[in-house]
Structure formats: structure tokens, C-alpha cells
């Protein structure tokens with residue numbers, strides 16, 4: 001635990017999490033004013049150093065490490081490590097805020113397993129296949145580094161045997177799901193407090209991750225939804241709560257009920273690595289949802305309501321969460337998509353999906369015709385065709401890419417096209433680059449659920465090497481290994497030649 005009263009700081013202090021595997025002597029050392037403390041916890045190590053600010057609002061940490069064999073691997077945006085001197089300095093970019101820390105705000109948290117809320121919903125368009133760059137609308141999911149008092153913290157390791165409270169009926173700017181998943185990360189002494197106390201504690205922490213502008217946006221969106229929900233009359237009320245037996249086909253239900261890798265593999269085809277397809281929705285459910293969407297669109301036209309479209313790339317289609325389907329879709333994600341994703345997409349937070357963006361996209365000659373090449377603002381995307389009659393509209397996939405490599409060239413082995421069929425789901429990595437070809441006749445309407453994991457996003461902000469799933473990262477790594485092997489071989493061959501000459 002932090003014991004800040006034990007130390008007197010002359011200046012602003014920050015702390016950084018080092019990698020979990022690091023072993024550092026945990027006795028505090030104080031040499032040359034800069035080293036303050038190295039704290040050791042199970043699964044997390046914190047090191048602390050003097051912080052100074054430059055004009056560009058950058059923080060510099062520098063501290064001497066205590067004498068020990070293991071050298072920490074730094075987990076942070078940038079690092080400079082000098083092994084010989086045992087000096088570790090790093091530079092951490094801060095968001096461009098006029099952030100002037102007060103005495104109480106001496107602590108900045110860079111990582112602690114804390115869960116950050118999501119930003120606005122945007123697909124990121126990627127360079128077209130002709131190599132031309134479309135305008136790029138990157139989803140800004142960078143963590144905002146707030147000030148923090150040392151007393152309010154979450155635990156990195158969740159209390160898995162604790163059953164969290166239900167926060168559904170609680171009025172808050174944060175999702176009830178977020179509270180439920182955070183609750184396991186509360187310090188053990190708080191777990192048995194009243195729901196209100198726990199919510200208050202978690203809210204204080206969440207607020208630090210949610211800047212004022214973001215909170216205003218969330219508030220506006222809540223009002224927007226409220227306006228719709230209090231005026232729109234649903235057509236099929238039975239859609240608004242989960243009725244699994246009438247929504248899903250029996251094979252899908254059976255696999256989810258069994259909830260084993262084997263059961264999922266028995267219903268899933270993987271026509272291309274990372275693209276899973278399976279029968280999912282009953283025709284009756286598809287019909288009802290199509291009728292509900294039509295009914296909603298009719299209401300929008302009649303009332304001239306200024307409706308928000310699903311994302312930056314669609315001019316048609318509606319956000320299902322905005323007119324009352326959020327709870328049902330939450331259930332869909334939690335009870336059906338998360339179990340499958342746990343098996344097939346664990347490397348991108350498949351088992352910790354905790355929020356979603358649910359919408360339908362509509363294509364046809366009088367609607368959007370096609371959809372440009374992009375990645376989703378999602379860890380895992382569910383895309384199910386609801387019908388109706390159409391031709392064309394194939395999904396094209398072109399390789400999974402991390403942020404850094406989103407525009408990297410497509411390799412021939414990454415090309416895959418998929419034709420939609422009504423009721424059949426496609427589940428793919430959100431960063432699997434894709435687009436939809438022109439729907440050449442009829443209408444095509446698809447249900448999309450962009451599923452996100454705040455835990456994964458939080459970790460991604462701090463761990464650079466969380467991209468094992470990016471095919472370009474893999475390719476670069478292989479290339480480095482190849483060069484390394486070639487260099488070793490060359491050295492070996494030179495040595496051999498030299499010893500031959502010596503022998504001769």
C-alpha cells in the first residue's frame with residue numbers, strides 16, 4: 001500500500017507500474033534526492049521518482065534503482081533504460097490539459113487495472129485498397145490521466161469469489177455494467193458495504209477517467225435517448241427483453257448452454273482465420289426486428305426527429321440502443337457473445353467484454369450502397385444478416401491490424417470475402433480490416449454489435465506489446481528473427497572459415 005505520509009515530497013510525484021514479472025528489492029532507497037520508493041505488490045510493482053514538467057506538459061521520471069539483478073521492463077509510452085548506470089528514465093505524454101497539480105494532486109495514476117469509459121463511437125477508415133488514404137477518423141481511446149488521491153484505489157486482481165451487486169436501476173452517468181464489473185476490483189474491506197457506498201466510491205474513481213467534455217457528451221446523449229424513449233411507441237415489445245428460446249436457433253442455444261470450447265466449435269465454421277460464422281437468429285426474430293426498425297424510421301420521418309446514425313460511415317441505419325433495446329443487447333453480449341469470444345478472442349479481451357454499441361445498417365439502391373474499408377471501434381464484432389432479399393453486399397476482409405499498422409499493405413494470404421445469409425452470424429476481431437461491397441439489388445439489413453472490453457483498452461494503453469494478434473506485427477517479428485538467424489549463421493560461417501585457415 002502507499003504510505004504517502006511516510007515520505008515528504010519536495011515536488012510533484014508520479015508513479016508508474018512496472019511489468020508484473022519484475023523483481024526489485026522492495027526496500028526504499030534514498031540516494032541523490034531522486035529515488036523515493038519501490039513498492040512491491042503481488043502482480044504489480046510500482047516505482048516512484050521525481051517528476052518535473054517541461055513546457056510541452058511532459059513528465060519526466062528518473063530514479064536510481066536499488067541494487068538488484070533483475071532489471072525491470074518498463075511498461076509505458078516510452079523508455080530509456082541504461083542498464084550500467086541503473087538509471088531508468090521515461091517520458092510520459094500527458095493529454096493537452098492545463099494540468100497544474102496541487103499538493104493533493106501529486107499522484108498520477110498511469111495504470112492500475114482501472115477501467116476507463118469509452119469515448120465516442122467511430123469507425124476508423126483505413127487507406128483504400130488502391131493505396132489512397134481516406135480521411136482517417138481514429139477512435140480516440142487514449143486514457144485521460146487524471147489526478148488521484150492515494151486513498152481511492154482499485155485492486156488489480158479481482159475478488160473472483162465475490163458476487164457483485166446489480167446496479168441496473170441506479171441513476172448514474174456510468175453504465176450499471178461498469179459498476180458490476182468494477183466491484184470485484186474494490187479493496188476487500190469495501191466489498192460488504194452497502195450498494196450506495198460502493199457505487200459512490202467507484203464513481204469517484206470513474207470520474208477521474210472521464211473529463212468534463214466527455215461527461216457533457218454523455219449527458220446530452222442520455223437526454224437524446226430519453227426524448228426518444230418517452231415518445232416512441234414500440235411495435236414488438238417482446239423484443240425489448242431477452243427471450244432466448246424464441247430469438248435463437250436451437251443449435252446456438254445448446255452450444256451456449258453447454259458453454260464449452262467443444263460445444264462452440266461444434267456450431268462454428270471458420271472459413272478464414274479469425275472469421276467465425278454460425279447460425280444464430282430465428283427467421284421470426286429477424287422479421288420482428290426488421291419491422292421494429294421500419295416502425296422506428298417511420299416515427300422519425302413523421303416527427304421529423306433528428307436521429308443520430310450508427311457511426312461516422314453510415315447515412316442510414318439506426319442505433320438500437322437509442323430506442324430502448326440496450327438492455328436486451330447487453331444480455332446478448334454478456335450471456336451469448338462473451339462466452340464465445342472468451343474461447344475465440346481471448347487475446348483481445350473476449351472474456352471481459354463489458355459494453356457494446358448495437359445498431360442496424362441498411363443498404364440498397366435508395367440507401368447506403370456499400371461500406372468503405374475500415375476497422376471497428378470494437379474488440380469483437382458480431383454482424384448478423386437480418387435479410388431481406390438482396391444481391392451483392394459481400395463482406396471483404398483484409399487482415400487484422402493494430403493502430404500502428406492499420407494502413408499497412410494487404411498480403412495476398414489476408415484476402416477473404418464472405419457472402420451474408422439471413423440469420424447467420426459473423427463474429428470477427430474488431431480490428432480485422434473490412435468493408436462491404438455494393439448491394440446491387442434489393443435491401444440488405446444487418447444487426448451489428450460492436451463489443452468492447454474496457455479492461456483490454458486500459459491495458460492496451462500501457463502495454464505496447466499487446467498486439468500479438470496484428471498480422472503486420474507478427475510479420476515484422478518474423479522478419480527480425482530471420483535477420484537474427486541470418487546474422488548468427490554469418491558469424492558462424494566466418495568463425496568456421498577462420499578456424500579452417502588456422503588449422504591449415
Ligand SMILES: O=C(O)CCC(=O)C(=O)O
Nearest residue numbers: 361371376383436446448
Ligand atoms: O455491412 C456489413 O455487413 C458490415 C457493416 C460493418 O462492418 C459495420 O457497420 O461496422
Ligand SMILES: [Fe+2]
Nearest residue numbers: 374375376434
Ligand atoms: Fe465494420
